[in-house]
């Protein structure tokens with residue numbers, strides 16, 4: 124007996140055996156951003172509440188919790204960048220700021236009583252599929268382990284900061300942080316600051332901090348394409364109208380939806396259409412920047428849309444302030460006192476890394492082991508692939524929201540999130556009805572889907588526009604974006620297709 128207990132303890136430590144026939148939970152959702160909260164709400168609406176959400180942060184919100192830098196706001200209109208089932212008549216602006224979006228998400232979670240399912244400060248370290256029991260075991264860095272029939276990864280495509288591959292980063296003696304890890308305790312007032320990167324984050328931060336810093340050096344490697352942002356306060360009259368006559372708000376959302384869908388024509392159907400956007404952007408640059416040398420520095424040399432098109436009214440004006448300089452010299456190294464380029468040293472008090480996210484490589488920030496102990500990140504080493512960005516062959520009962528090739532260059536991600544969540548719900552309902560223990564997309568389904576997807580992608584501006592972007596992995600394969608209209612994706616995710624899955628009862 125003593126011997127058996129010893130053996131059991133040894134195995135328990137190794138967790139190499141099937142401990143339980145039935146898991147603790149039906150679903151474990153990992154991540155509490157827009158995707159995770161949407162998944163939780165839909166489960167609750169379907170009367171299913173045997174699930175938990177694991178969130179590494181001390182608050183829900185995902186990207187809208189992480190990205191709390193000065194000037195953070197959405198670049199998609201709020202009436203489209205919100206759940207279709209939880210409209211918000213009182214958005215303050217066309218493009219709402221970060222705090223208001225976070226507040227909206229918190230209100231959604233509260234309304235549907237999602238909070239009681241939340242385990243905050245609970246970072247997942249690994250998840251392992253126990254094939255015999257068809258159960259996922261999820262280990263966390265807190266030491267707690269959970270088990271569920273199904274795991275739904277809602278960890279987001281833009282949640283892991285990418286640090287630049289610049290020599291000497293660790294030698295800098297001043298303050299240095301990534302835009303998604305903003306140090307609110309550090310006062311930038313009166314400081315000399317370097318901002319590295321000129322993407323969507325930088326163009327919001329630079330105008331917000333330029334008036335308070337002493338000197339700002341903006342290190343630009345590639346100029347972004349910028350278009351004026353049609354941002355304004357939404358009048359009280361319109362808010363009242365939206366509140367008391369909801370069809371007016373729905374009409375507004377409908378109009379926004381179709382305006383954005385039209386843009387997809389240029390991105391994915393006929394790249395020549397992008398020339399029109401290019402002309403608009405160049406005219407805006409010419410109107411905004413009078414100095415020819417600066418204008419030349421800010422003029423992109425690739426087709427508009429190849430990298431994300433940025434919207435801003437205050438970026439170009441900020442760059443023309445006396446205390447702001449755009450540096451296009453290439454960075455050689457970072458040393459104790461600042462940034463050394465191939466031409467000179469820039470001594471600074473702080474360095475802000477606006478260098479983006481690991482979106483195309485090693486996307487899942489923990490170990491995921493599926494059938495035969497196959498590692499998901501390893502399976503994706505040549506480029507992440509899934510079926511409809513949602514199911515992965517070799518990983519039964521695992522679903523992704525905002526998985527591979529579900530990102531958008533032209534519209535609101537919430538549309539894609541809702542479509543994927545709908546698909547997963549269809550699958551869950553199907554499995555429940557038929558008493559199915561595990562569902563795994565077939566290899567052939569996934570392979571055929573991705574062959575077609577890459578054929579479509581080859582025609583898009585992201586692949587033919589003459590740039591390298593975070594949409595692509597190191598081999599240039601686009602593993603992040605959906606090459607089509609959102610309504611096409613919605614149609615494809617409308618019904619769960621059991622014939623494309625291996626089902627085990």
Ligand code: NAP
Pocket residue numbers: 196197198199281287288289302319320321322323324325342343344345431454477478479480591593
């Ligand atoms: P990003 O668009 O990937 O921009 C990163 C910037 O850092 C680029 O300018 C890049 O230059 C530069 N960079 C990277 N490594 C460098 C190096 N070693 N030396 C010099 N420069 C370097 O990242 P992001 O601005 O954080 O935006 C990422 C995405 O997040 C956006 O595209 C968007 O989807 C989302 N976002 C959305 C909002 C919103 O309003 N909703 C706001 C912020 C972010 P290269 O171009 O030359 O590579």
